[in-house]
Amino acid sequence: MKEVLPVFNSAVSIDCVLFGFDGGELKILLIERNEEPFKDWWALPGNLVGVNESLDQSALRILHELTGLSDIYMEQYYTFGEVNRHPQGRVITVAYYAMLRLGGDKALKPLTSYAKRAQWINVKDLPKLGFDHQHIFDKGLEKIKRRIKHLPIAFELLPEKFTLTQVQHVYELILGKKLDKRNFRKKILSFGVLKELDEKQKGVSFRAATLYKFDKRKYAKLFGKAISF
Amino acid sequence: MKEVLPVFNSAVSIDCVLFGFDGGELKILLIERNEEPFKDWWALPGNLVGVNESLDQSALRILHELTGLSDIYMEQYYTFGEVNRHPQGRVITVAYYAMLRLGGDKALKPLTSYAKRAQWINVKDLPKLGFDHQHIFDKGLEKIKRRIKHLPIAFELLPEKFTLTQVQHVYELILGKKLDKRNFRKKILSFGVLKELDEKQKGVSFRAATLYKFDKRKYAKLFGKAISF
């Protein structure tokens, strides 16, 4: 126990909603908790903010401790502060999201015993989550639905080289609806942020698609300009 | 002093950015502080969140205590958590904004001695603000610039009956640029949320303009549909 001024009586936490795309499915990163409350439940990676770190720094540290991931750009999207959202006291949580490219190489290893394990889970098959994390996730999904129409965040989900059909799949998964192939291609190419490569898809038993790369330099020039789908 | 679990060592506050429109000028509501730190400085209305109130409830209470205003719909837009943003300790602040109709009738009376007074100040002539409130204001202005293009929040700034030119002035002030009169009118009328009244402007020394009303019922039907300027 520690003596503090009576106003310093709240806890602030961070919760992270990380979206990933793998095997044609949209996934999010969850941890299996190893501590009460909600021990053994699935939950969003989250923990308390340290006294000497900013919210953004804290989000990075917490994600790293719980999953082993680092160098992820996360964006704050909402702060949840209902009185009874945490069973052990007043905890206000700041929610962050990020889009992440999934490669088989990145193993998920919690560095603390606070989480038993971290795992990518298909959003179509979410387990019951602890706290109000289902609500936090729902708001995060809404957020990226709106955002993906204006900013090319979808490319962060894809590998370095990808086909246009893969991009379209990502959009369709996030928006939850089918898009017209020709219109989609026209639109996505018209932004001029994709670079066509002299390279084709390999190992498929049908006509190989052309690979593309996201061109960050061109994107930087357009930044701020609204992109709409 | 009070003993608490060591994790409950932060303070959470709310700061409110209230926009008003009066005399053809865009204003925001500031208080003159009567407490350290930043005693005698201007600042956004803000204070600490109570342990037994949600963030939204807290925002309403704080605004009421500092300005006497009530029944204002405010929306959360960002949470600021730099380590040293408050000189007396770690304080994380959740920022809210609202758009408000200014009538001469509503007197501003702080109900606590924490503020000497509250006043509407032209945004073109802001004084130096305490804490990081200039930054919080800047982000709030950005937010409503984006939002006014899609949602008819501008009407919340106007009196019940208004002319189309007044609406255009509000848009021009917020967006910081001139708009074409004919195109603006076509657009704003095309949404079908304005009701033309059988009434004209009075007391002007030129052709009196037709008055309009915002039609909340029609708006409710369209809600969710994006409106773009």
Next chain:
DNA sequence: ACAAAAGTGTTGCGTATACACCCATGC
């Protein structure tokens, strides 16, 4: 040859933008 996905254009429609003059009123 067939299965599976890649790749490709046109048309119609609605919305955004650019642009200039006459009208009503009060003084």
Next chain:
DNA sequence: GCATGGGTGTATACGCAACACTTTTGT
């Protein structure tokens, strides 16, 4: 009669949506 803002239309360009067939490749 003049100053002040109110009020109106048209032409062009652009973006969005709808729509179906041919090509390539592996098996």
